[in-house]
Amino acid sequence: MKLISTFMIAASLAATAFSSFAQQAPAAAAKPDLAKGEASFATVCAACHAPDGNSLIPVNPKLAQQHPEYLVKQLQEFKAGKRVNAVMNGMAAPLSDADMKNIAYWLGSKKATPGAAKEKELVLLGERIYRGGIADRQIPACAGCHSPNGAGIPAQYPRLSGQHADYAVAQLNAFRDGSRANSVQMTQVAAKLNDREIKAVADYIAGLR
Numbered sequence: 567m568k569l570i571s572t573f574m575i576a577a578s579l580a581a582t583a584f585s586s587f588a589q590q591a592p593a594a595a596a597k598p599d600l601a602k603g604e605a606s607f608a609t610v611c612a613a614c615h616a617p618d619g620n621s622l623i624p625v626n627p628k629l630a631q632q633h634p635e636y637l638v639k640q641l642q643e644f645k646a647g648k649r650v651n652a653v654m655n656g657m658a659a660p661l662s663d664a665d666m667k668n669i670a671y672w673l674g675s676k677k678a679t680p681g682a683a684k685e686k687e688l689v690l691l692g693e694r695i696y697r698g699g700i701a702d703r704q705i706p707a708c709a710g711c712h713s714p715n716g717a718g719i720p721a722q723y724p725r726l727s728g729q730h731a732d733y734a735v736a737q738l739n740a741f742r743d744g745s746r747a748n749s750v751q752m753t754q755v756a757a758k759l760n761d762r763e764i765k766a767v768a769d770y771i772a773g774l775r
Contacts, residue, residue: 574767596664598634603672606665610657624668624732631678635721637670638663640748646762649748681728683773685765695763705758709768711751716774727774 596646608617611629611658615621619630641773643649662668683689697714699707708726712718716727728735741756759767771772 585700597665598671599664600668600675601614602665603668603670607659607669607672610661611669614653619673619676620679620702621730624730625736626730627733628681628729629673630676630677632670632673632725633681633718633720634667634670634674636724637673638666639749640705641666645747649746678725678728680775681730681772683769684731685769686764688762689762689773692766692768695759695767696770700758703758705755708771716771725770731765731768731772734771735764738764738768 607615607619611619614623614626615629619628619632620627640649641658641661642663644651644654645661647655658666683692695705696708699705699710711723711774712726713723716725716726716729718725738752738756738759741749741752742759744753747753756764
């Protein structure tokens with residue numbers, strides 16, 4: 567009986583400890599609600615980025631099929647003012663973390679439309695830089711972080727494949743002049759590129775698929 571009593575006490579203590587641990591453990595992260603994400607996107611974002619996230623406006627980025635974690639990070643940084651854009655700072659301000667997650671994962675589920683390179687005389691230069699960098703100026707290959715086909719590497723490095731060249735040029739210029747300061751790596755890379763090289767890389771990216 568004494569052995570049984572000791573066992574029961576030990577079992578009771580173990581159950582109490584497990585219950586306490588369970589109460590202290592953080593709740594599992596809520597899954598994204600794609601239906602809410604679609605609704606929020608239609609209300610807040612579609613006018614600039616198109617109903618399916620494939621923007622038809624060259625200065626506004628395509629967001630479809632982008633890595634959700636990357637999109638959440640950008641929205642959080644727009645909201646916090648770490649990434650500055652007069653339109654996006656205002657659009658992100660009222661969004662909750664759940665809103666951002668829902669929108670980002672819905673966009674990640676949408677298929678991106680392909681783009682096309684337009685500057686034939688520059689596309690070969692863009693390809694050389696994207697795939698091999700510029701060794702004598704210590705410019706790394708874009709493919710090292712964004713992958714050879716532009717698919718990117720979640721969650722830090724975004725998908726670039728088919729992105730509008732105008733938008734890519736604008737972002738590289740912003741990294742170079744410091745007006746976009748939310749990526750040390752990109753600031754360092756863009757600082758070494760001249761206007762022609764930026765245009766060439768952006769045009770090559772537009773045709774990646």
